Amino acid sequence: MDSKGRFAADEPVRQTTEIQTVSHVIVENGVKLRLNIVDTPGYGDQVNNEGCWDPIIKYIKDQHSAYLRKELTAQRDRYIQDTRIHCCLYFINPTGHSLRPIDVIVMKKLSEVVNVVPVIAKADTLTIEEREAFKDKIREELVYHNIRLYPFDTDEDDEEEVALNESIRSIIPFAVVGSESNVIISGTPVRGRKNRLGSELRNFLTRTHLQDLIETTAQIHYEAFRSKQLLALKEGVNQRPAQ
Numbered sequence: 337m338d339s340k341g342r343f344a345a346d347e348p349v350r351q352t353t354e355i356q357t358v359s360h361v362i363v364e365n366g367v368k369l370r371l372n373i374v375d376t377p378g379y380g381d382q383v384n385n386e387g388c389w390d391p392i393i394k395y396i397k398d399q400h401s402a403y404l405r406k407e408l409t410a411q412r413d414r415y416i417q418d419t420r421i422h423c424c425l426y427f428i429n430p431t432g433h434s435l436r437p438i439d440v441i442v443m444k445k446l447s448e449v450v451n452v453v454p455v456i457a458k459a460d461t462l463t464i465e466e467r468e469a470f471k472d473k474i475r476e477e478l479v480y481h482n483i484r485l486y487p488f489d490t491d492e493d494d495e496e497e498v499a500l501n502e503s504i505r506s507i508i509p510f511a512v513v514g515s516e517s518n519v520i521i522s523g524t525p526v527r528g529r530k531n532r533l534g535s536e537l538r539n540f541l542t543r544t545h546l547q548d549l550i551e552t553t554a555q556i557h558y559e560a561f562r563s564k565q566l567l568a569l570k571e572g573v574n575q576r577p578a579q
C-alpha cells in the first residue's frame with residue numbers, strides 16, 4: 337500500500353477519511369479475545385485537513401447511539417452487541433519535533449468521546465535518544481494544551497489504580513513499528529520486526545488495561561453521551577404541544 341492507502345497508482349485518491357472495520361481473534365494466555373479494529377485510511381492526507389476528523393467522531397457517536405437504542409428496547413437479560421470504541425490509538429508522525437496543530441485539535445476532540453491513547457508511528461525512524469526526547473516533548477505539549485487523555489483519575493480510585501494510571505502516563509506516548517513481512521519466532525512465522533517496540537502497547541491493550549478501557553468507555557464516555565441524549569429527549573417531549 338502506498339502512502340495514500342491505495343493498492344495501485346491508478347486508484348482514485350480519497351477525498352475524505354474512510355472508516356474500515358476488521359475483526360481479529362487473538363489468543364492471550366489461552367483466552368480467546370475478539371478484537372474489532374476500525375481503521376481510518378486517508379486521515380490527515382488532504383492539503384486542507386479541516387474537518388477530516390468529523391467522520392471519526394461521528395462513527396464513535398453512532399456506536400453510542402446504536403447501543404443506547406438497543407438498551408432502551410432490549411429486555412433486561414438480553415445481551416447487547418457492543419460496537420462501541422473502547423480505545424482510540426492516535427498515531428503521531430515521528431518528526432522528532434513536536435505535535436502538529438491537527439494532532440492537538442483532534443486529540444482534544446476525540447478525548448471528549450473516547451479513550452485516546454497516543455502512539456508514535458514508525459518509531460524505528462528515530463534513534464533511542466530522539467525517541468525519548470520526542471516522548472518527553474509530547475508529554476509536555478499534552479499538559480500545555482490541557483489535553484486530558486486516558487487514563488482519567490476518579491475520586492473512587494484506590495492506591496493501586498492511581499499507581500497504575502501514573503505508570504501509564506509515564507510511558508505514554510507508546511512507540512510502535514509496523515510491518516508487512518513475517519519473521520520466524522521459535523519456528524513459527526509471525527508478523528513483525530525483531531525488536532521490543534510494540535510489546536508495551538500490546539501488554540497495555542490486551543492485559544493490564546483491557547478491562548479498564550471497557551469500563552471507562554461505559555462509565556465515562558457512553559454515560560456522558562447517554563445522559564445528554566436522554567435529557568434532549570425529555571426536553572423534546574416537554575416542548576411538544578399538549579394533545
Ligand SMILES: Nc1nc2c(ncn2[C@@H]2O[C@H](COP(=O)(O)OP(=O)(O)OP(=O)(O)O)[C@@H](O)[C@H]2O)c(=O)[nH]1
Nearest residue numbers: 337338339340341377378379458459460512513514
Ligand atoms: N520505517 C517504517 N515505515 C513504515 C512503518 N509503518 C508504515 N511504514 C511505511 O509508511 C508508509 C505509509 O504507511 P501506512 O501504514 O500505509 O500509513 P497510513 O497512515 O495508514 O496511510 P493511510 O492508510 O493511507 O491513511 C508505507 O510506505 C509503509 O511501508 C514503520 O513502522 N516503520
Ligand SMILES: [Mg+2]
Nearest residue numbers: 341375376377
Ligand atoms: Mg492506513
